[in-house]
Amino acid sequence: MIQPVILAGGTGTRLWPVSRKSYPKQFVVLDDAQSLFQQTIARVTAPGFAAPLVVTGEDHRFIAQNQLDDIGVAASEMIVEPVGRNTAAAVLAAALRHRDAPDTVLLVLPSDHAIDDVDAFRSTLMRAARMANRGKIVAFGVRPDHAATGFGYLQVAGGHQGALLISAFAEKPDADRARQMLDDGDWLWNAGIFMFRVDTVLAAFDTHAPDMVAPVEAAMALGSTDAGVCRLDQTAFARCTSLSFDHAVMDHLTRGVVAFELTCGWSDLGSWQSVRDRGQSGDGSTVTTGNATAIDCQGSLLRSETPDVKLVGLGLTNIVAVATDDGILVADMDHSTEVGQVVETLRSEGSDQAEMFRRCHRPWGYYETLSLGPRFQVKRIMVSPGAKLSLQSHVHRAEHWVVVSGSARVTVDDRVSLLSENQSTYIPLGAVHRLENPGKLPLHLIEVQSGCYLGEDDIERYEDIYDRVAVA
Numbered sequence: 063m064i065q066p067v068i069l070a071g072g073t074g075t076r077l078w079p080v081s082r083k084s085y086p087k088q089f090v091v092l093d094d095a096q097s098l099f100q101q102t103i104a105r106v107t108a109p110g111f112a113a114p115l116v117v118t119g120e121d122h123r124f125i126a127q128n129q130l131d132d133i134g135v136a137a138s139e140m141i142v143e144p145v146g147r148n149t150a151a152a153v154l155a156a157a158l159r160h161r162d163a164p165d166t167v168l169l170v171l172p173s174d175h176a177i178d179d180v181d182a183f184r185s186t187l188m189r190a191a192r193m194a195n196r197g198k199i200v201a202f203g204v205r206p207d208h209a210a211t212g213f214g215y216l217q218v219a220g221g222h223q224g225a226l227l228i229s230a231f232a233e234k235p236d237a238d239r240a241r242q243m244l245d246d247g248d249w250l251w252n253a254g255i256f257m258f259r260v261d262t263v264l265a266a267f268d269t270h271a272p273d274m275v276a277p278v279e280a281a282m283a284l285g286s287t288d289a290g291v292c293r294l295d296q297t298a299f300a301r302c303t304s305l306s307f308d309h310a311v312m313d314h315l316t317r318g319v320v321a322f323e324l325t326c327g328w329s330d331l332g333s334w335q336s337v338r339d340r341g342q343s344g345d346g347s348t349v350t351t352g353n354a355t356a357i358d359c360q361g362s363l364l365r366s367e368t369p370d371v372k373l374v375g376l377g378l379t380n381i382v383a384v385a386t387d388d389g390i391l392v393a394d395m396d397h398s399t400e401v402g403q404v405v406e407t408l409r410s411e412g413s414d415q416a417e418m419f420r421r422c423h424r425p426w427g428y429y430e431t432l433s434l435g436p437r438f439q440v441k442r443i444m445v446s447p448g449a450k451l452s453l454q455s456h457v458h459r460a461e462h463w464v465v466v467s468g469s470a471r472v473t474v475d476d477r478v479s480l481l482s483e484n485q486s487t488y489i490p491l492g493a494v495h496r497l498e499n500p501g502k503l504p505l506h507l508i509e510v511q512s513g514c515y516l517g518e519d520d521i522e523r524y525e526d527i528y529d530r531v532a533v534a
Contacts, residue, residue, distance in 0.1 A: 178327025203250025459513030
């Protein structure tokens with residue numbers, strides 16, 4: 063039985079403006095009816111695989127849980143990282159959770175990859191598991207079809223039963239080195255997928271990254287576990303070095319490491335160019351998604367995420383244009399791997415669009431700002447069936463709620479009332495209040511805030527079923 067470990071903690075800057083820190087790439091629907099995270103879960107929901115273990119961040123655990131619920135899959139456990147510490151700490155935490163079963167085979171999967179032939183992928187994993195059971199650390203590679211500079215590389219030689227011997231690891235090369243690797247023919251792209259037994263990888267950490275072990279062990283010992291969620295202690299986990307699994311472990315290994323080649327139509331969807339390439343039919347055509355129209359365009363990608371924004375391209379060649387309701391990216395396709403620089407620039411400018419969307423997801427649903435001005439803000443709020451906001455109060459603002467559809471149970475101090483469509487209520491400044499959806503349909507309402515300060519940190523929580531901190 064293979065134990066999948068799904069790494070879902072990335073921030074997704076390379077596909078801005080569709081992917082941002084508050085709702086990153088792995089949870090976005092790009093080229094299918096499901097998000098990349100959901101597609102990853104589905105690939106390992108099959109005979110021979112245990113229920114997935116998901117490693118994600120505090121900001122994303124409810125998004126991950128909601129998406130698991132949407133596809134009817136229950137995780138064996140969710141490990142919640144209080145701060146990001148890259149993939150090595152995540153892998154180590156997953157391995158330590160299975161320390162009492164040292165012969166368990168772990169399959170480490172990024173949650174933001176796309177794969178065309180799922181059956182071929184699973185077949186390769188099953189063959190690789192036989193090598194992992196023998197104490198090998200298994201990496202997975204992809205045969206390059208162009209001189210890519212955005213991947214690490216594995217140099218491989220002949221092996222046995224599909225397992226290729228790894229003779230060298232290489233970081234992301236420059237263009238000249240990438241062309242040389244392509245010409246050499248013995249290099250594979252490093253897909254970032256790994257397989258090993260628990261005792262094998264823990265021994266590798268003890269040898270090559272021993273300083274990481276104690277902080278992660280302490281974070282687990284001092285953390286809390288409840289209802290299938292393991293929350294790591296923030297102070298201890300923050301002491302752990304931030305390293306990728308490749309840097310912490312793989313780069314130091316010279317023996318006991320093999321690679322399997324993936325021939326299943328793999329892509330990391332790491333740039334808008336790769337998204338375009340997956341959507342093309344091979345004829346250099348332009349790919350349009352959503353509310354977008356291309357006129358006399360070649361080799362371009364036009365994508366509009368909102369019906370309110372009509373995106374039209376005229377006479378474009380090799381251009382990416384992506385529009386959301388609060389951001390538009392226009393770039394030469396050859397520079398699409400550099401979109402992360404856009405996010406850094408926006409951060410330096412103090413732009414909210416660097417990391418946040420207008421729609422902010424919460425464990426109970428979502429809200430989005432419709433209008434914001436001096437001393438007022440108008441929001442649209444959706445509360446999922448059976449969900450409830452925390453019992454809270456505000457120091458600086460009062461609120462009006464108007465129910466658009468569904469039913470709302472409203473608590474204001476010691477008064478509880480039930481509101482239906484077109485009914486409203488007023489929450490005075492300082493009142494202790496709560497909003498609940500007791501119905502079976504989503505609750506939609508309009509919130510009008512007024513006051514001298516309207517920031518999201520003006521919340522004092524007294525009770526919260528989602529175990530969030532007292533002050534937002």
